[in-house]
Every structure is written in C-alpha cells, then in structure tokens.
Amino acid sequence: MIASATLACAAGLLLAFMGLLWFASAEVQQSIVTESWLYLLLFTLAILLTAAISYVGTRSLASSLMALEVGLLNFKDNDFSVSIPVTGDKQLQALANLFNDSAQTLRKERQYIYQRELLLDKVIQSSPNVMLLLDDEQRVIYANDAARHLFYGGLRVEGMKLDVLLEGGSAELISALNNPKDGLFSLTDNADDDAQTWHLSRGQFLLNGQFHHLILLKQMTRELNRQEVAVWKKVIRIISHELNNSVAPIASMVNSGRMITKDLNDPKLQLIFDTIEDRTSHLSQFIFNYARFAKLPLPSKSKVDWQTLTAQLKQHYQFELLGERPTTEVYFDLIQMEQVLLNLLKNAHESGSEVSKVTLEIKQANQPNSPQELCIEVKDAGSGMSADVLKQALLPFYSTKQSGTGLGLPLCREIIESHDGRISLHNRDEKGLCVSVWLPQ
Template identity: 75%
Template structure:
C-alpha cells in the first residue's frame, strides 16, 4: 500500500462524511421548504445568504471532525507501511505502536508478532549459516563452488591453501586458478569423470599423495552451480593397508606360537630324558633347536608388537629430559634451541620412534658427528600448529624406489632386518595425528621429519 493510497483513503473518508452531511442537510432543508408555508419560503429566500453560510460552516465542522476522527487510522496505516517497507528490506527489527480501536490494535499486535517470528527465524538461519560456514572452512577437504561460467563463487580455507597459498580466490575463473597448479591436478579437474589421482607432496616426486575428486551440480535461482570436492585419501589408504598387515601378522603370530611353544616344551623334555646319556651330538641338536625357537619367538614378538600397538597415553613432555635420555643410547648433535612450550604425547612410544630413527642414522654409514636432531615449533596460522622433529645424517641416503617402499611393513634393505622399524614409527606418529616423511638431503644423507600437532 503506497503513501498516495493511504492519503487517498483518508480523503475519501472525509469527503464521504462531508457529502453525507451535505446531502442530509439539503434533504432536511428541502423537506422543510416543501412542507412549509409561503411566508416561510419567502423568509428563507430573503435570508438565503445566512442559511448558505450556516451550511458551509456545518460542512467545515463535519470535515474537521472527520479529519480528527481519522487521524489515528492514518497514523496506524503509516506505521504499518513503514514496517512493511522494512520487511521488504529484510529488516525485521521494527515494531509498531498498539493504539486505536480494537481492530487497529489487533492489526498492530499481529504485525508485531509476525516481526518477532521473522526475527527469530532469521537469527536461527543466521546461526545455522555461521555453523555451516565454520564446518566447511574447518574441513580438510577442498571445496569449490563454481557458477555456470566456471567462475569461483565460494571456496573454503583448504581450497585457498591448495591453489593460492591461502589467499582469496573467489571471483577467479577456474582456468586462471589452474595456471600455477600441478599438472596432475589440472588433468584431474579438466577430466569430466570423478576418480583418484596422485599429487607429489611438497614438490617431492618420491612422496605421492592420493586424492579423490568428485563433482556435483544443482540449480539455484535459475542458474546451474557446480560443486567440486577434493579429498586426500593418503592417510585413510595407509590405515587400511596397515590394518590388513596387522591382521595378517596376528594370524601368522598365532599359528607360529602354537608351533613354537610345543617345540620348546619338547626340547626341555628331551634334555631331561637324555641327560644321563651325555651325548655331545644330542646336546648340539637340542642347543640348536632351542636357539632357533628362541630366535623365532623373538621374531614373532617383534611383529606382534607392531600388530598390537596400544593407543598413546599422552602426557606433558620435558624436551631436555627427552634429549638427555636419547643421548644415553646414540650420539647426535642437537641443532637450535629446544621449544619453550611443552607438548603432550606418549613419551615411551615417541622415544621408541626417535631411537629407531637415530639407530638408522648410525647404520647409514654417516660420520657420527654429522648426525643431528632438531626440535622446532611450527608457526602456522591455523590450529594445526605444533612441533617438527628432524633427524638428519650424511650417509648414503635412499634411492627413489626405497623411499617409496620404506614405510611399508616387511620392506627392508638390511639382510637381517624385519622391515618393521619405519612402519612402526609411522604407526606411532599417525596415532598422535602427526605425519612422517623421508627425503634425501641436497648433498648427501637422509632427513626424516616428524610433524606433530599441538593438542
């Protein structure tokens, strides 16, 4: 309802009141003249100016009273119009005064109740949008929303970090976004099919990460929108792979234990039965069997320890005490200052990881004075900030093939190795929600990096 219509309505009410009054007065005066005597008619004709003045004054009085009587109605209608205009502008904070007669009060109350309901609904939707945006922005999965012209209209934080070093990418075209992207990522996004693809981690071709690409399309406000989701599957696939290995190890350990225990028992029984014979050949046979069963038991124990690794029991760790405990086993040079802030992790498990890495460094052929340990804080802008621990040596390093297989169970380049050292390290680090990576140094040697998030 426009302002002109409100004024027109009030004017119509006043005009209607004036016309009704005028018609009533004219009818009354005409009836009086028609039924009156000749003397009365002559007298009215003589005083026509006076009667006309009385008629005009009466009409003005009716108009004034009508104006005053419709003032409250006009005020309420004006307030209702302002409120509806605010609704049109998505402003539901306005309320109108409850005044006037019962019908106007009922209308004002209904408007105010509607405004309150809309305010609550808008606040609820706003909170839901904030929650949804927080969830999307915190998700590690890369999310891109494009319009039908393949222009970015929404991207989460993971997408900004993957494509543009954390800078804003909304408004960019997809082709512009892919100018500096890795070739494998460009090929996957240009391929209309969903599926898996591999990306090198940090530009290192020896460390590949597995990603899954999926797409969706929907119609919004008459325009098609395209949703692109990129999910890193490396850790999930690694965990599935390790779970399979653990199951195999448990089955093999169970069967071997069922065989080793009776053999060890029979060796002891054989020694007791033949001890009076004092035959050197029998003693050699029993010693050999006992030695091999003992070796096999230790072999099974090492694998079972990997398969039954308990969940970490985290507690605050003193960095100085940890490094001093490591020095009692292996020689190394501590680089840089130790972090000032403590972190919480399973000390026994993490000490086992570092001992394994230092042991490998000592067996790499490196000069022992060139083996180093560095513990530094990661100063990242996101909540994943934590600690990076690096063990470096100047040994022979690893070939590309060994680097790809080094973290897999049972893989070892040592003649007597079990192939469980580095896989056990990876399992412990990932149980702490961290990551482990290996890469050859620029000149010679190997660097093993552990990144642990702050709890």
C-alpha cells in the same frame, strides 16, 4: 640499379666527348664550342633515355626482390602464410618457387607442432600430477590445472613468485618445496581426512640461455591402504597366535630334554638342543616384531620431559642436538615416541653416515591459520634414498636390508599417525636423508 646504369652512361658519354675534343680538328673543336647547347641537350636526352630503359628493364627484377623481401620479413615474424608471385626470368621464377615450397613446408611443420603442443597441453592439464615450471628467480612460468587447484584454488598462478604462492600453505608442503632435493611427505586437506602421501621430484634444464626448474608432485597410490593393512594385521595376529602355541611347547620340551639327558654328557645331543633353542628363540623374536606392528595399542599420552628423553636416546645412539629444547608443554606416548626416535636414529647410523653428522632437532613449526605443531628432524650424511626406495619406504614389509623385516618405518608411521601426526622423508641438498616428524600440540 637504375642509378648505376645512368651513372655508367653519363661516364661513357663524357669520355666520348672528351676524346672527340682531343682528337678532332680545330674546325670541329670550334664547332663544338659554338654549338655546346646542342651537345648538352643530346647528353641530357641520352641520360634520360638510359634511365628509362634501365627502369623498364629492371622493374620485373625489382618487384620480385621486393616480394622476396616482404616474404622474408614475414618469416622473421613467424608468419608462413605468405606466397610470392612466380614472374621474371627463369632464375627469378626458380627462386620464387623455392620460397613458396619453403613456406608450405614451414606451414605444415608449424601446424604439426601446434597440434602436438595442444595434445601435450591437454595431457598435462588432465594429469593428476602437480607440475610447476619456474625460472631462475623462482617465478612460475607454467602450471597445470592440478597445480593451480593445489596452490591457488584453481586460479592462474603464472607470474607469481613461489614464496608468495606458498603463503598460508601447510608446513610440510613449504618444507618440501624449499628443499632442493627429491622427497616424500604427507598432506592433510581436512582434520577428518587421512594424510595423503606425495612424492616430490625436481628437474632442471637450460632454455634460451636461462635455467628452468621443473617441480613434479605425485600423489602416491597406496599399494596397501588402510583396509589392506588391517587385513594384514589380522593375518599376522592369527599366525603369531598359532606359532606361539607351537613355539612355547617346543621351548619347554627342550628344557625338559636338557634336564633328562644332563647326565649323559653327549656333545651331539647338546648341539641338537642348542640348535633347537636358538631357532625357537629367533622365531619368537621374529613373531614379536610382527606382532608389535599388528597389536599397536592406542597411545597413552603424558607430559614430555625433553631433557630425560634426549638423554635416554643418547644411551643407545649418539647424535648432535641442534637448537634449544622446546619450553612449551607437549603430550604424547613416551614409550611409543621413544621407539620412533630410536628407529630413526638407528637408520641414520646404518645409512653410512659419520656418527658426528647424525643430528636431532626439535623445533616449533608455527604456520598462519593453522594449529601449532612440533617438528622433530633426524638428519644424517649417508647415501640417502633413491626415488624408487622413497616411493615404497613407508609401505609395510618393504626393506632394502637382507635381514630387515620392512616394519621399521611403517611402525613409525603407525605410531605417528595414531598421535594425529605425519612423517616425511627428503634427501638433503649435499648428501644424506632428513626425516621430519610433525606432531600437533
């Protein structure tokens, strides 16, 4: 601004001097040429005076603009603690007041956001749910305290790759986290502990032009724990006993009634006997299904012939066998495990999947520093399970089918856990469900 005023003054003086030379008389022109040093001195003094006046006049404006520039640079660095002095004319004072009010508002907003972040972080860190936030390269951006204890003994895991974090982990946990869909699986901390059921859910969002992936692991509250299941089993045994004591005489009386009235040949009487016999047969089957869950015997283990077992399964439900059958010797209760696999294959066929998309795979699941395990996977291409159904799928008496008893998967779980194994359910990447059975060798 000072330079502009000085140049404008110099240009004006030059124009005035040239006009004087052009319009003055010869005597004046001769005088100017003779005393040119005097005019040069006056010209220089005028320039210096203009520069000095401009400096004094614009010093307040320059200071205010400099203060505003410094304040905006602090804003750029996320520092809202600065305020600028209110000086100069009314316009500069109004600008300074507006800047200071903006700084105060931003300070309050930042303090509020900071307190809210502290509260949110406290809640997340105190949550028993495991939370992992990953970037597109599967590198951990954020992990709460539960995640650090589950994966890394309580140490910080930020910056680690997910595959490195899972090294040495259980096969179920690795399989669940490598699956891109939600799922339900079991974990056992120690050999003497009961298996803990976990629910896995995933989310994805875009932040600063980069996708972030959120993994949540929730330990399921056992609505029916071991003691409650034992009570239910006892109640079922008592009810089954009493119902059988009533159903058996009714069935016997129906047969006796048929024999006594066979010569009457009355259609109405025949319909009554058929109805009673049908309902007693249905009730007997109903009691048998519940009693089987309540009176599950201990497994009688024997060597498994995979060729025979898979052939027997195919007689009931068609499936595609993936991979080779295991060559190592495996021992479990053939009748009980056949019931498990038949139930899983039945569910796969009833899922809405094409029969050709139902598969069975039997493979080794060797993990470092852990005993050898066998993994049996039944997959389909049906509709899968919703999050709510997944949470309750293994609970006794829960069913999504109108005619279901709610004992299919719970019975499978009872049989598998009696073999010291575990069961997990996961929705597949494209569509369908994958049920994994883990059995120790």
